[in-house]
Each structure stands twice: as structure tokens, then as C-alpha cells.
Amino acid sequence: MKWFLFCLLGFSAFFFYQCSDKEANWQDFYYFRTMLSSDSSEILAFQQYKVQRLITKYFDIKVLDGAIYPEAKLQVSNNFLQFQKRQNIDIVPLIYIQQQVFQSPILNLDSLSTKVSRLIQKIDSVNEFNVNKILHIDCDWTPSTQKPFFEFLSLLQAKTNYKTHVTLRLHQIKYHEKTGIPPADSFVLMFYNFGNLGIKEKNSIFNTEDYQKYITSLKYYPKPLQIAMPVFSWWLRYRDGQLISLISSAQLPIDSIKANTKSLSNDEFIFEKEKIMLNFVFQTDEILKLEKIPIDDLRQASQDLKSQYAKGFQRVYWYELNPEYLKSYDITFLNNIQQILLQNE
Numbered sequence: 001m002k003w004f005l006f007c008l009l010g011f012s013a014f015f016f017y018q019c020s021d022k023e024a025n026w027q028d029f030y031y032f033r034t035m036l037s038s039d040s041s042e043i044l045a046f047q048q049y050k051v052q053r054l055i056t057k058y059f060d061i062k063v064l065d066g067a068i069y070p071e072a073k074l075q076v077s078n079n080f081l082q083f084q085k086r087q088n089i090d091i092v093p094l095i096y097i098q099q100q101v102f103q104s105p106i107l108n109l110d111s112l113s114t115k116v117s118r119l120i121q122k123i124d125s126v127n128e129f130n131v132n133k134i135l136h137i138d139c140d141w142t143p144s145t146q147k148p149f150f151e152f153l154s155l156l157q158a159k160t161n162y163k164t165h166v167t168l169r170l171h172q173i174k175y176h177e178k179t180g181i182p183p184a185d186s187f188v189l190m191f192y193n194f195g196n197l198g199i200k201e202k203n204s205i206f207n208t209e210d211y212q213k214y215i216t217s218l219k220y221y222p223k224p225l226q227i228a229m230p231v232f233s234w235w236l237r238y239r240d241g242q243l244i245s246l247i248s249s250a251q252l253p254i255d256s257i258k259a260n261t262k263s264l265s266n267d268e269f270i271f272e273k274e275k276i277m278l279n280f281v282f283q284t285d286e287i288l289k290l291e292k293i294p295i296d297d298l299r300q301a302s303q304d305l306k307s308q309y310a311k312g313f314q315r316v317y318w319y320e321l322n323p324e325y326l327k328s329y330d331i332t333f334l335n336n337i338q339q340i341l342l343q344n345e
Helices: 002-023 040-048 078-087 099-103 109-127 146-160 170-174 208-212 215-220 254-260 295-308 331-342
Strands: 027-031 051-064 067-071 090-097 134-138 163-168 186-190 226-230 234-239 242-248 268-270 275-277 280-282 287-291 316-319
Touching (some): 027 331, 051 109, 067 109, 090 099, 109 146, 163 170, 170 215, 208 215, 215 295, 226 331, 295 331, 316 331
Parallel strands (some): 027 316, 051 090, 090 134, 134 163, 163 186, 186 226
Antiparallel strands (some): 051 067, 234 242, 268 287
8 A cells, every 4th residue: 555655646746747847848039129138027037938048139230321231239238148147048149131131232242241240259259148059030031132132141151150040921931932942940930910000900910811811831831940929019100090100018008008098999099189208209199009919819820820730830939028028928828839839740
């Protein structure tokens, strides 16, 4: 009897350990803000969501006044560097490149790849990041910019010796015979921002009607896929019916908006007079429309993706790490979605 109880307790402990380990999945996040810091709320987010890998935007490459140069270069606080080393968090650089760069008449691919490589190495070196030799490149290329973009990728890989992960939009998967397959080591589907930004349109971040037009093509993409899922929200700001800007909901809490506007619906608000709020100047009759992703929609999307891509995604990323955004999504929910998307059949 004692032997039986001992075995039963041992099995229970093993079962509990296995279940707890499954619940304790590490999560990988994108980080697109220009200041990488770790205040108390961000430290809590890193710990609660067990962040293992942070895909961090180092800088943008854009065309401004006819010139090509980096913009929004990453700044890192000392407290984050200390925290990152203690937690052993992998920092993965991401470079966002405006498509217009590859249409510029002054484009020199060899020079651009050299400058990008040097700037990545400088940011790595200055901050002594724990890097794992992976580089994400984010560019919404088209058939007309395919050739210079792909050549740039090849040059950059040779100069950095990093494994290159390239982001894909849904149209680049469905029409891959036209847009081409980038010379990269891995491919990350950005599963958000596929709607229109018009004031009368449905959710531009994420809606079923838009993604259903594309996901049946996933199984035909000739390369294994990773996926980035949205856990963010923003305000669309309209003046005279035209979109003039996007504002992070973390910058404008909804309670502040409700207190200073007239509600048109649960997610739309109008300013009845000019208002200065949190460094923004809103004019009379401007409209703010809140876009977010309900958890039921994320759950349904994960099931839809699983049904169309049965082999499962190699890795799941969340866009993006921000304590304000994550108030709507707890770790158990993200773990559940991750397990669905990674699941093989």
C-alpha cells in the first residue's frame, strides 16, 4: 500500500510538473519603440510573459528629401541593459526598410548594405547585447522592387553573417510567383494590418473577411513559416473624413478620450471643440476611432490558420511588448493561442 501511495504521489508530482511546464511557455515579442527601457511595469511584463526573445527595431531606412538614411535609431537605457543580462533575454535586431528606398534613383545597394551592416554592429557593440546572430528585415516589397530588395538581402547576409528572417504580408504569400521568394533563412508572416484605413471600414488591424481571402494559399507557400500575431491597439485620427495619423492607444487612454469627447459609438469619438490633450492638439469635429483585437477574434483566427496550415508554424511572435496593450491578454491565453499555431497534425 505504501509503495502504491509513493508511486501515486510520484506520478502526481510528475504530472503537475509537466502541466506547469506547458503553462510556462516562453513568449517572443516585437518591440518597435525607439527607447528600450525597463520601468517597473515593463519589468513585470517581461517576467509575467516569460519573454525569451525580443525582436527589437534598431532603426528605419527611409527616403527623405531625396536622400536615403537611417531614422528612429534605437536608444537603450542602462537599467534595461542590466535587466537584459540578468534575465538572459536574446535581443534580435529588426530593420524596417521603406519600399521607396528600392525605387530611389540614388540607390547604391553595395553602399547601403555596408552602412546598414556597420550600424547594426555598432548598436550591438555599444550595448553589449546578448545577440544570437539573427536579423529580421521588414519591407513590404512588390514585384517592381523585388530585384533590388533581394540583391540587398544577399549583400547584407554576406556582410553581417547573420541568419536573415524576412517578414511577409499575406499578398506576398498568395502571389509568391509574382513577388518572389526572398533569399532568406526564415520567413515570418505578419498576420495583421491587412485592412483598409477608411473611416467607414472595418477593423484595419484584423478582421475575418480580409484574411479569409488569403489564408487558403498558406499551404502552397514553398518555405516553412513563422508567424507574428497582433496584441496591440491604436487610434485612427480623422479630420474632414480623411485619416491624418495613427496614435498608439498606450499614449491616449480611452478614459481620457471619453472624458473629453462625445461618443459616436463604443469605439468612435468626436471632439466638439478644440482640445489639447497629452501633447496632442485636436481640432473641432476631429474623430478618433479605436481599433483593437478582441480575444475571441484572435482565438478564431488561430483555429482558421490551423485548418489551412496543418503542419503548424515554426515560431510565434507577438506584436508588440507594451504593458498597456497586454492588459487585455494574459499569459494563459497567449500560451493557448501559441499551442494551436505551433501544433502539427
